[in-house]
Amino acid sequence: MAITLPALPYPEDALAPAISATTLQTHHGKHHKAYVDKTNDAVKDGPLASASLEDIIRAARDKGDKPLFNNAAQAWNHGFYWQSLSPAKQAPSAALADAIGQAFGSIEGLGKELAKQGTAHFASGWVWLVARGNALAVEQTHDAETFADTEARPLLVIDLWEHAYYLDHKNVRPDYLKQVIADHLAWDFASRNFEASGTWTYPAMQLTSA
Numbered sequence: 001m002a003i004t005l006p007a008l009p010y011p012e013d014a015l016a017p018a019i020s021a022t023t024l025q026t027h028h029g030k031h032h033k034a035y036v037d038k039t040n041d042a043v044k045d046g047p048l049a050s051a052s053l054e055d056i057i058r059a060a061r062d063k064g065d066k067p068l069f070n071n072a073a074q075a076w077n078h079g080f081y082w083q084s085l086s087p088a089k090q091a092p093s094a095a096l097a098d099a100i101g102q103a104f105g106s107i108e109g110l111g112k113e114l115a116k117q118g119t120a121h122f123a124s125g126w127v128w129l130v131a132r133g134n135a136l137a138v139e140q141t142h143d144a145e146t147f148a149d150t151e152a153r154p155l156l157v158i159d160l161w162e163h164a165y166y167l168d169h170k171n172v173r174p175d176y177l178k179q180v181i182a183d184h185l186a187w188d189f190a191s192r193n194f195e196a197s198g199t200w201t202y203p204a205m206q207l208t209s210a
């Protein structure tokens with residue numbers, strides 16, 4: 001069994017104009033696929049050949065294998081990112097809305113914090129909504145760094161690498177963030193993650209897209 005490239009959970013043009021079909025074709029079909037392929041290449045002849053992506057990430061972190069960690073964590077982060085986006089506008093569950101109110105005052109307050117940290121982030125990385133117990137925080141990770149294997153549970157993520165927005169928004173990352181935060185965050189997914197006891201796991205058995 002190898003790590004798979006999960007299909008996008010919506011059509012490629014479903015997030016336009018915030019994120020175009022052209023961006024998704026490259027971002028999912030080339031960037032995410034390359035992280036998956038490189039992870040599989042690195043583990044194929046060793047003890048991690050049939051491990052879950054989460055176990056590969058943990059093992060790579062433990063032994064300080066930075067190339068494997070980078071590819072495996074990027075594969076995971078992208079699987080989580082596609083699920084964090086929604087074609088239609090959604091709202092958090094009552095339980096998540098309550099926690100958002102406590103941490104940020106309101107959903108608008110949370111949106112402002114995501115935009116602020118996402119804009120301020122230097123170079124490549126990710127901005128996350130995470131939960132520690134029931135307490136929420138907005139936090140950034142650099143490069144491939146992930147919450148896949150941490151005690152803090154990720155609820156949703158926005159990709160801040162230039163490949164996520166450059167074709168649609170050129171260098172203007174705040175415009176990408178503004179449109180994604182306003183209309184395309186998958187609050188159903190975030191709510192399920194908030195109410196779950198553990199962290200979302202990368203899909204284990206799906207067909208690899210061509």
Ligand code: MN
Pocket residue numbers: 027031078159161163164
């Ligand atoms: Mn990306």
